[in-house]
Amino acid sequence: MGAGVLIARAFRALSAASIAASLLIAVAPAQAHRLKLRPLRPGAIESVRLFHPQARDRVRKTPLRASAATRLEAHSAETRFRTQDGYEIPVAVSSAYTPDPNVEQGYVNLLGGLVHGSELGKISVYIATPSQLENTFCGQGALACYVGDDERMYVPGVNAHSDPPVQFLIAHEYGHHIELNRSNSPWSAYDQGAKRWATYENVCALERRGKVATNYYNDPSEAFAESYGDMNLPGVDFIYTDLLKPDTGAFDAIREDVLNPWRQPAPLALRGTFHAHGVSKHTFRVKTPLDGNASFMISAPADASYRLRVRANGRVVKRRSTHPAGTANYTICGSRTITVQVARVSGSGPFTVTAQLP
Numbered sequence: 001m002g003a004g005v006l007i008a009r010a011f012r013a014l015s016a017a018s019i020a021a022s023l024l025i026a027v028a029p030a031q032a033h034r035l036k037l038r039p040l041r042p043g044a045i046e047s048v049r050l051f052h053p054q055a056r057d058r059v060r061k062t063p064l065r066a067s068a069a070t071r072l073e074a075h076s077a078e079t080r081f082r083t084q085d086g087y088e089i090p091v092a093v094s095s096a097y098t099p100d101p102n103v104e105q106g107y108v109n110l111l112g113g114l115v116h117g118s119e120l121g122k123i124s125v126y127i128a129t130p131s132q133l134e135n136t137f138c139g140q141g142a143l144a145c146y147v148g149d150d151e152r153m154y155v156p157g158v159n160a161h162s163d164p165p166v167q168f169l170i171a172h173e174y175g176h177h178i179e180l181n182r183s184n185s186p187w188s189a190y191d192q193g194a195k196r197w198a199t200y201e202n203v204c205a206l207e208r209r210g211k212v213a214t215n216y217y218n219d220p221s222e223a224f225a226e227s228y229g230d231m232n233l234p235g236v237d238f239i240y241t242d243l244l245k246p247d248t249g250a251f252d253a254i255r256e257d258v259l260n261p262w263r264q265p266a267p268l269a270l271r272g273t274f275h276a277h278g279v280s281k282h283t284f285r286v287k288t289p290l291d292g293n294a295s296f297m298i299s300a301p302a303d304a305s306y307r308l309r310v311r312a313n314g315r316v317v318k319r320r321s322t323h324p325a326g327t328a329n330y331t332i333c334g335s336r337t338i339t340v341q342v343a344r345v346s347g348s349g350p351f352t353v354t355a356q357l358p
Contacts, residue, residue: 035096035129037103037157040110041165063137063147072136081105083112083120090124094132097157110167114174114232115258119181127157144169146176148190164236171232175225182261186293186331193224194257199291201244205334211243220244228254265356272351274344284340288332292358296320296328296340304347311339332358
């Protein structure tokens with residue numbers, strides 16, 4: 001997945017009565033009796049046990065039925081509402097509902113209360129019926145979804161029997177919005193989760209071993225969004241792989257990802273000197289708190305020849321000499337420290353290893 005991918009959230013289906021009512025509305029949206037928007041449930045979220053369908057992830061760059069979605073959205077009322085910290089969020093309401101500014105403002109107030117950064121100013125919300133979510137926007141079995149191309153979440157307006165509550169659906173979809181607006185280079189945060197969370201949960205190593213990203217319930221992207229939702233609104237059972245089940249450390253990593261986004265590698269200079277007679281090796285232990293791409297370049301006097309070795313997990317993973325000069329690149333995946341060793345082949349004088357670390 002990546003930017004422009006539709007991520008459909010799988011939850012237990014709404015009540016039969018709610019779905020039946022919304023199906024009637026979907027067939028005849030212009031009928032006199034429209035559905036009433038219901039305020040989000042107040043208070044804490046009760047713990048619920050969720051149904052596990054076979055698979056409900058829909059990978060699309062457009063809604064399920066793009067032309068039908070366009071028609072529905074063209075006849076939807078859209079209003080902009082402000083959060084307490086000043087972000088303006090467009091909220092569109094399906095014509096199957098009677099618009100209610102107080103309810104719509106409640107959706108925006110919830111978004112404003114989630115842990116967020118400036119990406120909040122890029123989100124938009126569409127409130128649809130359950131049948132519209134399943135049959136037009138998201139896909140079978142999905143109660144909500146997020147479309148990355150538009151940075152838009154599609155969520156239900158009928159919530160009396162939603163399990164989990166609509167506010168948790170909103171928080172989960174906002175987790176996908178966080179992923180889209182964060183970096184986890186060289187991987188996609190939209191696919192693997194944001195940098196610090198993905199490192200904490202060891203996503204890179206788990207993917208290399210085929211333990212995650214094999215199906216919907218092993219998807220790191222979904223696990224990140226669910227963990228983000230649980231951090232903001234605890235109480236809903238975690239339905240994804242236990243390998244990515246969140247704890248306090250995971251919540252701390254997510255909070256840091258949201259409030260202090262990782263942007264680019266940090267530079268580090270390792271320096272030493274070789275004399276004509278004396279030690280022939282210098283060794284540095286380097287902390288690597290985050291997974292990602294690292295690079296090492298050694299410089300030395302023109303009349304000297306030095307050799308660089310990078311060790312991870314007890315083995316040499318990269319070599320580079322001063323002649324010919326070049327950069328040693330290595331992808332850190334699960335190693336929290338590496339060893340950088342510089343050996344003198346000939347000559348003498350100072351050297352510098354310029355490193356870029358994630």
